[in-house]
Amino acid sequence: MRMRLARHRRIVPNVFALVAAAIVVFPVYWMFNTAFKDPGRVSSLVPEFLPLPVSVENFASAMDNPNFWGYARNSLVASLTTVVLAMLVSLAASIAIVRHRFTGRRMFVIVLVLVQMIPGAAMVIPLYLMLREIGALDFVPGLVLTYLSFVLPFTIWTLRGFVEGIPVELEEAAAIDGCTRLRTFWHVQLPLLAPGIVATSIFAFINAWDDYLFAYVLLQSPENQTLPVWLVSFQTAEGVDYGSTVAASVIFSLPVLVFFLFVQRRLVTGMTAGAVKG
Known part of the structure; x- marks a missing residue:
């Protein structure tokens, strides 16, 4: 019953x-x-x-653009480089914030939250001027630096919650057993942080992969542009080629969909664990 x-x-x-x-x-x-x-x-x-x-x-019409593979390469390079650099910096920063006491630690955490509240559109002109000064306009690494400025605050904040969820006693036990800081990180912290790394890396990848505004403003040369800029090329003065636009959207979405299929279990675990520990 x-x-x-x-x-x-x-x-x-x-x-x-x-x-x-x-x-x-x-x-x-x-x-x-x-x-x-x-x-x-x-x-x-x-x-x-x-x-x-x-x-x-x-699909044939969408991929007829001679620069298509160049756009795809630029998008992959910019997105994957952003993910790798963001994870390296975020891991080091989150461990430093949680495990070490230093002057300005609380203020640093507050700044992370405040930076996330700034809309991206408001930063287009300042970032354009900054990259122009250092000669990084129309340069894919310059675009990566731009993505990092928006991705890092969120990834550091999120990974901070995961690091807090790791009992410090585990690290102390590893140190007693003779592990160095590097070995403790590799054998103790990194496996426990894996779900959080997956969740935050997906966020970083999607933000870099989907960006149109900064790629359009900062990259002028066709050989340096990315797939989101390519998507707009189907809208001309004569009208919109809806079939090619939709096919291009499918091609653009496939990497993210495939990535999700491979890491969906880790993603769910990471999101729920971060919600409890953060």
């Missing part, structure tokens, strides 16, 4: 969860559905929920 009541109580939450999942997933499904349609059927007023017959003409 109790099992039946429990099942009935779960019906309503499950229905709401299914409806919410359908609302979230449907735009993604429709994007893939439209991308595989024949270009002449993309703007049809009659909804077609299955792209039959399947056509890859939109």
Whole structure:
């Protein structure tokens, strides 16, 4: 009897969860559905929920740009470099904040929160002028520095919560056993911080991968531009090539979707652990 009541109580939450999942997933499904349609059927007023017959003409048109692979390379280099540098700096900074007492420690944490409240659009001109002064305009490493300025406050703040969740007694026990600081970090802290590193690295990757504003303003040469700038190229004075735009959006989304499929378990663990420990 109790099992039946429990099942009935779960019906309503499950229905709401299914409806919410359908609302979230449907735009993604429709994007893939439209991308595989024949270009002449993309703007049809009659909804077609299955792209039959399947056509890859939109993808061929989208990838016809001679600079496509250069855009993809620049996006990957900028995004992955941002992730690696952000994780290295964030790990060192978060451990220093939690495990060491130094003057200005509380103020540093407050500044991390305040910096996250500044809208990115407000920093376009200052960053443009700064990069121009150091000769880093129209330069992919300059774009990486820009991404780091927005990613680091969040990643340091998030990893700080994970470091606080590691009992200091584990590190003290490792030190008693003769481990150096580096070995303690590698064998004790790093495995326990893995879920948090995955969660924050995904945030860093998505922020760098999806950026259009800074890539458009700071990179002028076609050979240095990234995929978000490429997406806008399908909008011309003659109109918008909707089929190619949607196909380009699918291509642009695939790396993030594939990345999510591989790390989704770590991501959920990292997000829930960070919520409890932070």
